Amino acid sequence: MRYNEKELQALSRQPAEKAAEIGMRVPKKGSVVKRRLVKLVVNFLFYFRTDEAEPIGALLLEHCRIAKEEPSGFSISFIEDPDRKYYFECSSEEQCQEWIDALRRASYEFMRRSLIFYRNEIQKMTGKDPLEQYGISEEARFQLNTHQA
Amino acid sequence: MGMTSLSVGEGNGSEGGSYDKLIGRSPPVFPENLTPSRTQEEVSFRSTTWPGRTSWFLGWGVSHQEIGKRPPRPRTCSHRPSPEGPSRPLLSGLATMKLHRKSVLSYFRGTGARAPDREGILLKKGTRNPSYQRRWFILRGNLLYYLEHQGDRTPLGLILLDSCRVEPRDSTTEPYAFVILASEEGGRSYKLAAEKKVDFDGWLQALVWAGWSQLWELLQPLQEQYQRVCQEAGVEPQAPPQEDRFLGLPCSPAPSGFQELHQRFGEEIQALARSRATRRQVDLMEFG
Secondary structure, eight states: OEEOHHHHHHHHTSOOSEEEEEEEEOSSTTOOOEEEEEEEETTEEEEEETTOSSOSEEEEOSSEEEEEETTTEEEEEETTEEEEEEEEEOSSHHHHHHHHHHHHHHOHHHHHHHHHHHHHHHHHHHSSOTTGGGTOTTOGGGSSOOBOO | OOOOOOOTTSOOTTSOTTHHHHBOOOOOOOOOOOSOOOOOOOOOOOOOSSOSOOOOOOOOOSOOOOOOOOOOOOOOOOOOOOTTSOOOOOOTTOOOOEEOHHHHHHHHHGGGSBOOSEEEEEEEEOSSSOSEEEEEEEEETTEEEEESSTTOSSOSEEEEGGGEEEEEOOOSSSTTEEEEEESSTTOOEEEEEOSSHHHHHHHHHHHHTOSHHHHHHHHHHHHHHHHHHHHHHTOOOOOOOOEETTTTEEOOSOOOSHHHHHHHHHHHHHHHHHHHHHHHHHHHHHHO
């Protein structure tokens, strides 16, 4: 599957929701925790060697499980490969929880679900569709439950 | 969404108008080069009825930390040809960044949950091959995938829409054409065209609203409005539903003991089996 690496690099340079130096361990045999600059941009998590400007890797934060790992760490794993986890070691419980919340909120599908929820609730309570003012109430992406054919 | 079972890549002469002359036979698949294609001359475009944003450049000003600006150390190249076809060409001297493919593919496949935001045939101009090829495009969230054939399990390519802007390039010689431009200088452009006006309007509309930031900007005021409305109604605002992402099931509070955990796994496995059975039924209904 092809993609343009420059697009990914451009994305990694956009302003981040969150960025920090965190210990990271990739799901490879014999891998150890390494200090990485981890940067959250839209629904991608980029990680860099701490002295480099270009990321060494990127994870798409969709269909993934973000779980707390003791002590003061968290893991990211993906639906098709639940046992291969990316581990992150934070410097405090507070930092850990902030990252877990931020990563969950970053998912496009999470945001979409939230939007649909708010839209529905507002419509129920006020009788008006809040998306009408934007002229997008018919947009497929904001409809409730359009299931895979 | 008007899905046809057309096998993409074959010329179907009944639609497409002047594009039939521009569509070449499927060439050998070239690796996409990263140097910019010749930029098309500016052409005036007929105004169409779709929201006023003709192009936008995403810059999203939330808290930002500066990363060390030293240029990357050249490393030895690790170059592994991908099983699906030609791999990305290397930037000279620099190792390639690892994009976690499984997460991208998993999102593409959708795992039987939500239907894609839009899908259909679009004509795509090759970079080295100047002719248009029919490809099956799938838009899911902020990612645009394209396939050689509808129903292919692995996409041919992926376009990150948050690094690009979309502009119409509609002209008499190339009707219903538009371009997806990388925002970075030296980035590539994707020259696309729809075969019908309704597809042209539909795709532009869908792509304009596909960015992550678009959704975020829409979500914020809606969230505030929800809280206000709740307050006025004297109702406690609720958090949006958390889904168990692995199985699309609503998440209950964390299990308190092994017994509950054991039971939960059993339920999850049953639910997965049921959803698989349903999907198989749907497949059979479609092809049976």
